[in-house]
Amino acid sequence: MRWSTMHIPTLREDPAEAGAPSHRLLLRAGYIRQLYAGHYSLLPLAVRVRLKVIGVIREEMNRIGAQEILMPVMHPAEVWQRSGRWYAIGDEMFRLKDRKGADLVLGMTHEETVTTLASELNSYRELPKSLYQFQTKLRDEARPKAGLMRTREFTMKDSYSFDLDAAGLDKSFDLHYEAYSRSFARMGIPAIPAEASNGAMGGSGSIEFVCPAESGEDDVVHCPNCGYAGNAEKATSTLPPADAAADAAAAADAPERFDTPGVRTIEDLARDYDAPGDRQLKTLVYVLGGELTLVLVRGDHALEEQKLIDATGKADARPATAEEIFAALGAHPGSLGAVGVTDLPVIADEALRGRSGMVTGANTDDVHVRGVDVARDIAVGTWADLRAAQAGESCVRCGSPLEVVKGIEVGHIFKLGTKYTDAFELSVSGPDGKPARPVMGCYGIGVERAMAACIEVHHDDKGIAWPASIAPFEAVVVVAQQNNAEVAEKGEQVYRGLADAGVDVIIDDREVRAGVKFSDAELVGIPFRVTIGKRGLAAGTAEVTDRATGETAEVPFDQVPKHVREAVAAAISLS
């Protein structure tokens, strides 16, 4: 490939609209251009990287025995109606009508479609089976952002496993876990596997792969000591046991009301009434599945909404409005409590179990109660882990202090169960001759997002520094003096030598100053730069420079192909 003929529109200045490093660099280095919000054209360099990412994932999927297919982007509404998601999903699904007026869906994922294919599985002997594809997904994201990080149109590698039973699903799940771990490692993406909420996908378990990055949207609770990790929506931590003596000291025979004029917050109460946050009950009011519900957490804890949803199975959760609250409890937020409340469901966080001597609102403005014994005074209907784990709390596995890191969700694997095989009434003949319902798993990797995540991790002030495994080219031959016939010819020779040695190489044969070529090579992020110039010509050497480290080696011309090929191989095996 020749730089002089390739479309690589690099920009000298940073584009104004780009915030995240990957967004800025993808634009500036000539990889992508925006058509409109959330929709990007991939230019030649990006297409090359995308194909390499796909290549890595494809190898790893094939390695675990998955088979590649390709399903349509556009689906009849019927299959989505059959699974129920036609009704369950809101504005995020693109819907349209064809000329006959038939309802159609632009696929945001392919569980329905693959399950219709799987109807041709007839016997347990055909299981397990994993099918995968690289296909465009369309999602009407409320807020596309950060370039390729969050778009409305993107490529996803999605795979779907079918097994005879739960044990089989576990195995397929583990195989995908391995394939994902290997894929991300090969692409130089330091993805942390984190326990995650299944969310609306349902099913019995899920792990998301999170690449730590400032620009990420996920919070992951992570133990640097033992490696435990969980999405904030799911992660737990160990708390020190409550101080029984202190509880006893604050306890009372019955809850005791006391006036707290002007007190609205946990902090007010802690400061003015000797009630530290961990001695308070925080009473939140939610509308869960249309029903007003009291949610209790410790005063110094934060509710994790997803845990509330997971614990109750009610996906339509929202905080109640001040009006709804006043109508039900007769008080405003700041003076709410669950003591004596029997007409509303109460769900409480596990950290409150067994506590006594607690302080909470009295459901009268400017009045609180103390000496509350949770077991005695509150009609808790459901106990659950509801609080958000926080940095500094103890790891549930090893007890070390946890940290909270921001990251990008680059992959997610789910145990689905039989939600879709039930809906489509899929069955195979089991070993006993009776019908058996296959259990499914689904597994996704965002291809362009993985590219963005990789850049977030591999860049510096000069530009991108791709891992060799997915770089658009492995090496660039820079002809330092294009107008010097001897230098130009030597550049061509070295270029051919590298190509013949199997190196994915581009020659920068443009009639521009050497400085421009150096800057562009660094901006674009090609791992190895082979510089041919007058200096080296006399000595019979080229300079081979490592993009990531900046280290340069003088290499005799005839050894350049071998040297670079080995350097590339080493770089690829490293990751």
Added chain:
RNA sequence: CGGGCUGUAGCGCAGCUUGGCUAGCGCGCGUGCUUUGGGUGCACGAGGUCGCGGGUUCGAGUCCCGCCAGCCCGACCA
């Protein structure tokens, strides 16, 4: 969907507050000379429905109203 901000040449911006002759600057682009291993220097040149629509005015890039688009924060995110 709520809050904030921004739309002027391919990119980055000034001009708007206080309306006024032909709308400017830097980068990039073209031509020529120059320079030649870290985005050279000089000269000449091309490139604009000032986001769109309406209004006020003798006159609107500038003031007013409406709309659209984009960015950031939040909500949302199967």
